Amino acid sequence: MEKFTTLTAVAAPLMRVNIDTDVIIPSKEMKGVTKTGLSVGMFANWRYSDPVARVENPDFVLNKEPTRHAKILLAGANFGCGSSREHAVWAMAEYGFRAVIAPSFGAIYYGNCVVNGILPVVLPDTAVEALAKWTEADPAKNLITIDLPQQTVSGPPATLHRFEIGTADKEMLIEGLDPIGLTLKREPQIAAFEAKDRERRPWVYL
Amino acid sequence: MGRTLIDKLWDEHAVADLGDGATLLYIDRIFLHERTGSVSLKELKAAGRPVRHKEQVFATMDHIVDTFPGRTDNTKMPSGKDFITTTRAAALEAGINLFDMHDPRQGIVHVTSAEQGITLPGFTQVCPDSHTCTLGALGALAWGIGSTEGEHALATKTLAVKKPKNMRVTFTGTLGTGVTSKDMILHLIGKYTASGGSGYAIEFTGPAVAALPQENRFTICNMAVEFGAFSGVIPPDETTFAWIKGRPYAPKGADWDKAVTYWRTLKSDPDAVFDKEIVVDCADIVPTVTWGTSPGHTAPITGVVPDPASMMDSSVRTSWQKAQEYMDVKPGLALEGLPITSAFIGSCTNSRLEDLRAVAALVKGKHVAPGVNAIVVPGATSVKKAAEAEGIDKVLIEAGFQWRESGCSMCFFAGGEAFGERERVISSTNRNFENRQGPKTRTHLASPTTVAASALAGKIADVRKLGQA
Ligand code: SF4
Numbered sequence: 001m002e003k004f005t006t007l008t009a010v011a012a013p014l015m016r017v018n019i020d021t022d023v024i025i026p027s028k029e030m031k032g033v034t035k036t037g038l039s040v041g042m043f044a045n046w047r048y049s050d051p052v053a054r055v056e057n058p059d060f061v062l063n064k065e066p067t068r069h070a071k072i073l074l075a076g077a078n079f080g081c082g083s084s085r086e087h088a089v090w091a092m093a094e095y096g097f098r099a100v101i102a103p104s105f106g107a108i109y110y111g112n113c114v115v116n117g118i119l120p121v122v123l124p125d126t127a128v129e130a131l132a133k134w135t136e137a138d139p140a141k142n143l144i145t146i147d148l149p150q151q152t153v154s155g156p157p158a159t160l161h162r163f164e165i166g167t168a169d170k171e172m173l174i175e176g177l178d179p180i181g182l183t184l185k186r187e188p189q190i191a192a193f194e195a196k197d198r199e200r201r202p203w204v205y206l
Numbered sequence: 207m208g209r210t211l212i213d214k215l216w217d218e219h220a221v222a223d224l225g226d227g228a229t230l231l232y233i234d235r236i237f238l239h240e241r242t243g244s245v246s247l248k249e250l251k252a253a254g255r256p257v258r259h260k261e262q263v264f265a266t267m268d269h270i271v272d273t274f275p276g277r278t279d280n281t282k283m284p285s286g287k288d289f290i291t292t293t294r295a296a297a298l299e300a301g302i303n304l305f306d307m308h309d310p311r312q313g314i315v316h317v318t319s320a321e322q323g324i325t326l327p328g329f330t331q332v333c334p335d336s337h338t339c340t341l342g343a344l345g346a347l348a349w350g351i352g353s354t355e356g357e358h359a360l361a362t363k364t365l366a367v368k369k370p371k372n373m374r375v376t377f378t379g380t381l382g383t384g385v386t387s388k389d390m391i392l393h394l395i396g397k398y399t400a401s402g403g404s405g406y407a408i409e410f411t412g413p414a415v416a417a418l419p420q421e422n423r424f425t426i427c428n429m430a431v432e433f434g435a436f437s438g439v440i441p442p443d444e445t446t447f448a449w450i451k452g453r454p455y456a457p458k459g460a461d462w463d464k465a466v467t468y469w470r471t472l473k474s475d476p477d478a479v480f481d482k483e484i485v486v487d488c489a490d491i492v493p494t495v496t497w498g499t500s501p502g503h504t505a506p507i508t509g510v511v512p513d514p515a516s517m518m519d520s521s522v523r524t525s526w527q528k529a530q531e532y533m534d535v536k537p538g539l540a541l542e543g544l545p546i547t548s549a550f551i552g553s554c555t556n557s558r559l560e561d562l563r564a565v566a567a568l569v570k571g572k573h574v575a576p577g578v579n580a581i582v583v584p585g586a587t588s589v590k591k592a593a594e595a596e597g598i599d600k601v602l603i604e605a606g607f608q609w610r611e612s613g614c615s616m617c618f619f620a621g622g623e624a625f626g627e628r629e630r631v632i633s634s635t636n637r638n639f640e641n642r643q644g645p646k647t648r649t650h651l652a653s654p655t656t657v658a659a660s661a662l663a664g665k666i667a668d669v670r671k672l673g674q675a
Binding site: 015016018020022023027028030031032033034045076077078081082083084085086089104106107108111112115129166167168169179180183184186189190193194197201202203204205206 | 241249289468
């Protein structure tokens with residue numbers, strides 16, 4: 001997994017609430033049993049005026065310069081709600097996004113981001129709105145900086161927003177760790193739990 | 207201080223405290239489906255890691271398979287066959303339990319897992335599918351995960367999870383005629399928005415919940431995720447135990463007695479404190495339908511489409527405007543009487559025997575309005591067989607409904623079968639997102655009986671008026 005420490009990049013504002021994972025990657029765009037080749041279908045129904053022929057909708061923020069190359073997405077509350085499809089995150093990672101800043105996230109989407117090296121940043125509504133307005137004014141110059149070790153986001157001069165993130169999630173992102181490998185080190189603990197549990201709840205163990 | 211039911215489920219599965227509010231939780235059951243599960247199995251194999259306790263892992267075919275009679279691997283969805291055959295091969299190779307297309311145990315994962323007695327009170331269960339929370343209605347802690355977390359659960363039988371806050375939603379009073387558990391949850395989400403439960407695990411309780419038959423309780427927990435919640439649970443009671451008894455995977459003999467004794471302890475202590483409490487009086491609930499593209503965009507059947515101008519928050523206002531454009535509705539428009547071209551009864555929200563019985567009782571001897579495409583899809587093959595044994599299929603077919611094989615069907619559009627462009631559909635499902643049921647399809651969520659009444663009328667109807675002149 002790609003590590004995340006600090007990032008200064010162009011940000012694309014998509015300021016609507018409840019942007020669900022069906023919007024991020026429509027079911028129709030999940031064509032195979034694979035994690036790759038998904039970025040072209042990302043936001044397909046908003047990004048293309050004709051999703052089948054891939055005719056770009058010029059008004060969509062990711063079809064404009066320089067936000068086409070954004071690595072940070074700014075969004076309204078409850079971003080990534082809905083379906084658990086990790087494809088939403090795989091598509092965004094493949095496209096080049098490294099962070100999403102929103103007032104809140106769908107819980108499953110949030111977890112999917114962390115295990116794929118995308119940093120989900122929770123900031124208050126007003127802060128996200130302010131960042132969006134500022135970057136919109138001059139997207140090429142008004143870059144946003146995220147510092148994960150310090151847990152801060154900065155944009156407009158003299159503003160610094162602190163954000164919260166779980167210690168485990170933070171560590172995983174900074175170190176680019178493999179969570180399964182980490183847990184497998186706890187094998188004796190898992191086995192001990194099972195041995196005790198088998199007595200207590202034998203019907204669990206088919 | 208007392209503990210909540212969720213605290214108890216949490217503590218009893220704690221393998222290790224990971225600090226900072228996170229716990230390594232033991233996972234009792236893992237369920238996969240052909241849409242997202244095969245990726246987990248494939249990646250796990252590529253990493254050279256075996257499945258731990260494969261006998262506790264299940265897979266079914268529900269999302270991609272067609273629901274037409276006589277279905278085969280060749281689905282209408284482009285490359286659908288690939289999902290089906292890859293999942294089958296991966297499941298067989300990993301040695302997990304597979305409920306294949308023609309298996310009598312096949313069904314929508316969250317329906318069949320309960321039908322078969324695989325999910326039990328006090329269990330933890332995960333599936334790479336957001337509506338896994340449905341199973342909370344059995345008193346289990348069940349939630350949806352992504353495919354990478356799915357791999358983690360398969361390899362380790364555990365997941366590292368940050369503990370959500372506790373919320374209690376108490377439904378008081380009694381439900382009026384024609385009002386269902388679907389209306390209860392739609393009303394709640396409408397009032398507190400689609401992110402109202404964000405950051406919480408929710409206990410749904412109160413006399414109105416306890417009075418519900420077990421099957422109608424699933425509908426409430428099913429939509430906990432549409433409320434933004436981590437999951438939802440309902441304390442299991444004698445209704446629950448009676449419903450589980452005798453199901454294929456349910457404990458038997460001495461194990462059954464021991465299990466029930468334990469299950470009776472699965473409730474919040476009287477002095478447990480919740481981080482947030484909501485009380486809903488069922489006297490305030492009438493049949494509820496959605497007008498927009500979020501499950502929180504609801505209105506009572508007697509109501510009208512609201513005005514975005516009334517919203518202070520600009521991103522909410524924009525979302526309402528876009529939703530109304532998409533749905534082709536205007537502020538002030540009455541929902542009752544809005545013409546529909548299709549009606550869909552199915553999905554993990556509302557496709558159980560109780561739902562089908564209620565629909566059959568309502569439409570018996572009547573007929574779907576001309577030009578309306580009305581479809582009923584049972585949630586599991588076992589539900590389909592039970593309904594057929596009662597003659598429900600005949601009643602529905604005579605009334606002009608299509609009667610399908612079990613599966614997710616047109617709950618979601620993946621490029622295969624779909625409702626038409628810009629078609630207006632009333633649906634017993636859980637998501638009215640853009641393009642969810644077809645390209646540009648306009649979905650109105652409602653209870654199965656409201657859907658049935660609307661199918662008969664050819665327009666969105668107040669089920670309470672059915673039979674009146
Ligand atoms: S019925 Fe619909 S919501 Fe339920 S699991 Fe299937 S696709 Fe998802």
